[in-house]
Amino acid sequence: xxxxxxxxxxxxxxxxxxxxxxxxxxxxxxxxxxxxxxxxxxxxxxxxxxxxxxxxxxxxxxxxxxxxxxxxxxxxxxxxxxxxxxxxxxxxxxxxxxxxxxxxxxxxxxxxxxxxxxxxxxxxxxxxxxxxxxxxxxxxxxxxxxxxxxxxxxxxxxxxxxxxxxxxxxxxxxxxxxxxxxxxxxxxxxxxxxxxxxxxxxxxxxxxxxxxxxxxxxxxxxxxxxxxxxxxxxxxxxxxxxxxxxxxxxxxxxxxxxxxxxxxxxxxxxxxxxxxxxxxxxxxxxxxxxxxxxxxxxxxxxxxxxxxxxxxxxxxxxxxxxxxxxxxxxxxxxxxxxxxxxxxxxxxxxxxxxxxxxxxxxxxxxxxxxxxxxxxxxxxxxxxxxxxxxxxxxxxxxxxxxxxxxxxxxxxxxxxxxxxxxxxxxxxxxxxxxxxxxxxxxxxxxxxxxxxxxxxxxxxxxxxxxxxxxxxxxxxxxxxxxxxxxxxxxxxxxxxxxxxxxxxxxxxxxxxxxxxxxxxxxxxxxxxxxxxxxxxxxxxxxxxxxxxxxxxxxxxxxxxxxxxx
Amino acid sequence: xxxxxxxxxxxxxxxxxxxxxxxxxxxxxxxxxxxxxxxxxxxxxxxxxxxxxxxxxxxxxxxxxxxxxxxxxxxxxxxxxxxxxxxxxxxxxxxxxxxxxxxxxxx
Numbered sequence: 001x002x003x004x005x006x007x008x009x010x011x012x013x014x015x016x017x018x019x020x021x022x023x024x025x026x027x028x029x030x031x032x033x034x035x036x037x038x039x040x041x042x043x044x045x046x047x048x049x050x051x052x053x054x055x056x057x058x059x060x061x062x063x064x065x066x067x068x069x070x071x072x073x074x075x076x077x078x079x080x081x082x083x084x085x086x087x088x089x090x091x092x093x094x095x096x097x098x099x100x101x102x103x104x105x106x107x108x109x110x111x112x113x114x115x116x117x118x119x120x121x122x123x124x125x126x127x128x129x130x131x132x133x134x135x136x137x138x139x140x141x142x143x144x145x146x147x148x149x150x151x152x153x154x155x156x157x158x159x160x161x162x163x164x165x166x167x168x169x170x171x172x173x174x175x176x177x178x179x180x181x182x183x184x185x186x187x188x189x190x191x192x193x194x195x196x197x198x199x200x201x202x203x204x205x206x207x208x209x210x211x212x213x214x215x216x217x218x219x220x221x222x223x224x225x226x227x228x229x230x231x232x233x234x235x236x237x238x239x240x241x242x243x244x245x246x247x248x249x250x251x252x253x254x255x256x257x258x259x260x261x262x263x264x265x266x267x268x269x270x271x272x273x274x275x276x277x278x279x280x281x282x283x284x285x286x287x288x289x290x291x292x293x294x295x296x297x298x299x300x301x302x303x304x305x306x307x308x309x310x311x312x313x314x315x316x317x318x319x320x321x322x323x324x325x326x327x328x329x330x331x332x333x334x335x336x337x338x339x340x341x342x343x344x345x346x347x348x349x350x351x352x353x354x355x356x357x358x359x360x361x362x363x364x365x366x367x368x369x370x371x372x373x374x375x376x377x378x379x380x381x382x383x384x385x386x387x388x389x390x391x392x393x394x395x396x397x398x399x400x401x402x403x404x405x406x407x408x409x410x411x412x413x414x415x416x417x418x419x420x421x422x423x424x425x426x427x428x429x430x431x432x433x434x435x436x437x438x439x440x441x442x443x444x445x446x447x448x449x450x451x452x453x454x455x456x457x458x459x460x461x462x463x464x465x466x467x468x469x470x471x472x473x474x475x476x477x478x479x480x481x482x483x484x485x486x487x488x489x490x491x492x493x494x495x496x497x498x499x500x501x502x503x504x505x506x507x508x509x510x511x512x513x514x515x516x517x518x519x520x521x522x523x524x525x526x527x528x529x530x531x532x533x534x535x536x537x538x539x540x541x542x543x544x545x546x547x548x549x550x551x552x553x554x555x556x557x558x559x560x561x562x563x564x565x
Numbered sequence: 566x567x568x569x570x571x572x573x574x575x576x577x578x579x580x581x582x583x584x585x586x587x588x589x590x591x592x593x594x595x596x597x598x599x600x601x602x603x604x605x606x607x608x609x610x611x612x613x614x615x616x617x618x619x620x621x622x623x624x625x626x627x628x629x630x631x632x633x634x635x636x637x638x639x640x641x642x643x644x645x646x647x648x649x650x651x652x653x654x655x656x657x658x659x660x661x662x663x664x665x666x667x668x669x670x671x672x
Contacts, residue, residue: 389614391580438622442614442650461650477649484621485655508614519645556613 016072027060099175099196102182107132110191119198121168137164137172165196174203226297226317230256232310234272246319248290256315261286261294275301275313284320296321334365334393341396344403346372348538353450353499354381355564357538360557367557368395368441369507370403374410379451382410382419385561386443387462387507389481398439401430416447420458420482420490427483440483444475444505448563453497458490463508463519466527469501474523503563504530509556513546530562538562569669570599571662577611586616590623593634600632601669605662607638617650624656633657637665 031053038049093100093113099120101112108131112124120135127134158180165175175196182191220227221240226247229238234256243251247259260268264285271281281301286294299317303310341362348357358371368388376382384406388395405426413419423443431439444465446457455467461481464474478491497503504526514522529545536544542560572593578586593602604620606612620636627634635657639647647658659665 387614389618391615438618438625440618440621463649477651480651480654481617484625518642519649 012075013072016075027057030060031057095195097197099194101127101132101194101196102191103132103194104191105189119167119173119196120165135165137166162199163196173198174200176202223316226299226315226319228315228317229304229312230315231312232276237312246289246295247287259287261288271301272313275303276310278303278305278310285317287317295319296324331365337393337396338362338365341366341400344372344400345370346374349373349375349381351375351381351450353379353565354448356381356383356561358385358559358561359538359542360559361542363391363509363557366393366396367391367509368399369509369557369559370399371505371559371561372403372406372410373561374407376411376414376447379449381448381450382445383448383505383561383563384410384419384443384445385462385465385505385507385559386441387509387557387559388441389439391556398427398431398441402426402441410445415492416445416456416458417490417492419445420460420479421488424460424482424485424488424490428486432483433486438484440481442481446475446503448503448565450565453499453565454494455497455503456492456494458492460488460490463506463511464523465503465505466523467495467497467501467503468527468530469498472524472527474520475503475505497565499565501565502530502534503561503565505559505561505563507557507559509558510542510545510560512556513558568599569601569603569666570597571603571605573605573608573662575608577609578616579611579613580615583613583615583619587619590619594623594627594630594632601672602627602632602634603637603662603665603669604634605637605665606643607640607662609638609643612643612646617646617652621652621655624652633669635659635665635668637662 034053034056035049038052043049043052093111095113096115096118099113099115101116102110104110108129109127112127114124116122116124116127158178161177161179163175163177164172167173176199177197178195180193180195181189182193184190220238223240224242226243227240228236228243228251231237236251236254236256239247239251251259256272257265257268267283268285271283274281280303282299284296284298287297289295296319297317298320299315302314302316304312304314342360345358345360346356349355356373360369360371362369368390369386370388371383371385373381373383386399386402388398388402402423405423409419409422413422420443427439427441431437440461442460442462444457444459444462446455446465448455455475457465457475458479459465459475459477460479461477464476467473467475473495475493478493479488482488506523506526508519510526511519511522514525517525526545530541533541533544538560541562542558545560546558570593572589574586574589576582590604593604604623620634624634633656636647636652637659638661639658640660644660647653652658657665657668659668
């Protein structure tokens with residue numbers, strides 16, 4: 001780049017000055033000769049001579065002066081232009097973010113800027129004069145190859161390529177290199193100007209993006225459920241393999257309403273608007289497959305926003321046709337089981353000295369609650385309410401198993417503690433001992449003697465019953481639930497009652513509706529509700545008590561027994 | 566403390582998490598060589614009947630392998646439930662973890 005320096009132009013200016021000076025001397029020489037010539041031709045007037053000489057001087061001097069002056073101005077302008085170019089080159093070279101370098105045709109670095117220190121760890125002086133191969137992971141013989149193996153041609157002569165460049169510490173840095181041929185005044189390529197940019201971060205982002213894209217592709221294409229991309233107008237843009245398999249290949253470009261059963265169209269339009277407003281919508285829809293079969297799908301529509309603009313929606317749908325059919329079968333069976341379970345609950349007794357009634361609400365079709373009563377003799381009635389731990393089918397089966405034994409045990413066993421012991425034995429032998437896992441039930445069993453006006457009861461871990469008379473009396477728990485211990489030693493309690501007294505029994509599912517109260521507070525609240533609504537039946541009382549309540553822990557079976565004495 | 570292991574439960578036990586509670590109790594019993602096991606229910610405000618079944622089951626199984634499970638944190642509101650089911654007939658119940666630790670320490 002020495003050619004571009006200002007000092008290069010000084011000799012030219014000197015030469016021009018010498019030419020100018022010489023021309024002045026020659027002019028004066030000629031004027032001297034003409035002066036003598038005028039004497040020879042007989043012109044002696046000094047004024048005439050001076051006038052003639054000034055005329056001749058001007059005739060000789062001005063054209064040359066103009067020519068030289070014009071050349072000087074041009075040279076001066078050229079010098080300024082070159083100075084600007086040099087400053088621009090220096091500015092480009094001072095770029096701290098990119099490595100700017102020049103290599104000759106042999107691949108030797110001629111010049112390089114200071115960014116090489118921050119990016120590659122080398123001082124410029126360590127690099128200038130070295131072959132550019134020192135930077136390259138894969139060696140290259142000379143730069144001519146560089147013009148034949150690049151990734152992208154940006155015009156006829158310049159290229160952008162991605163290179164793996166070695167840092168001084170050996171670490172490889174991904175760089176994007178812009179290579180521009182460096183030509184001499186004849187236009188021949190004499191080297192290469194390069195601008196190299198560190199793109200490690202971009203490469204990492206790019207790789208992560210590629211990985212994400214690959215994962216998305218796997219998730220989308222190989223998803224076992226239907227996956228589909230719609231544009232913002234509801235037209236299919238992309239579908240996965242599962243959709244092609246069941247809905248054919250002609251789906252791209254079709255509208256979502258073409259896929260749905262006619263019955264779902266109104267809801268689908270409404271849901272689509274919600275998705276356009278940014279909501280995620282889940283719902284069960286019927287769709288028609290390529291064979292014209294109606295499938296039931298559980299689908300989720302997710303709006304896709306890019307830069308806060310709705311691009312479309314992503315829909316993933318699970319075929320629940322078979323599951324739905326099986327559920328219907330199971331529900332049908334459960335409905336039947338519910339009828340059977342309710343059919344074994346004791347019917348109300350209306351005797352002259354005692355009225356017994358109950359009401360039961362299963363949490364899910366069927367449950368583990370049970371109540372039953374039997375007339376033991378003319379004046380004695382055995383009444384039991386029980387609650388098998390857990391919920392659903394297994395609890396209901398245990399409950400029914402106990403129910404099958406109740407009548408035999410209660411009617412043939414006089415003492416309440418023996419009734420409880422035999423039930424405990426049954427539960428322990430059948431479940432706890434055999435399946436090595438405790439299953440238990442709580443029970444409150446009481447025997448009412450209407451002649452003696454006396455109540456005997458055993459409460460095996462069950463919420464207290466309540467006797468409502470002048471004073472409320474709680475029938476509190478006296479032993480553990482049944483099925484836990486092999487040998488149960490139930491404690492029987494006995495208390496008298498007055499005519500007109502009422503006894504209320506319930507399971508904990510009923511008390512859960514009073515979740516702000518403790519168990520005993522809830523029992524007293526039930527008694528209070530009863531006192532204000534004594535004309536109501538058991539069913540009406542339960543509904544009255546439950547109507548203001550709210551279950552927060554997960555709904556349990558509800559059982560209620562009312563004994564009017 | 567070296568011979569004790571403590572399982573602390575920090576939330577109510579309902580139908581939604583009772584299976585996990587059962588797994589945690591089984592793990593407490595089976596994965597430790599420690600003989601004395603404390604179930605700390607101090608932060609539990611509710612537990613359902615299935616959870617009670619799990620506790621009773623674990624307590625009984627612990628006895629079979631010469632271990633002992635006790636329940637700590639029997640305070641309102643859950644003390645009422647334990648009062649009803651009379652678990653004190655077959656296992657020790659304590660108001661606080663410290664009482665349970667002291668019980669085992671004195672053994």
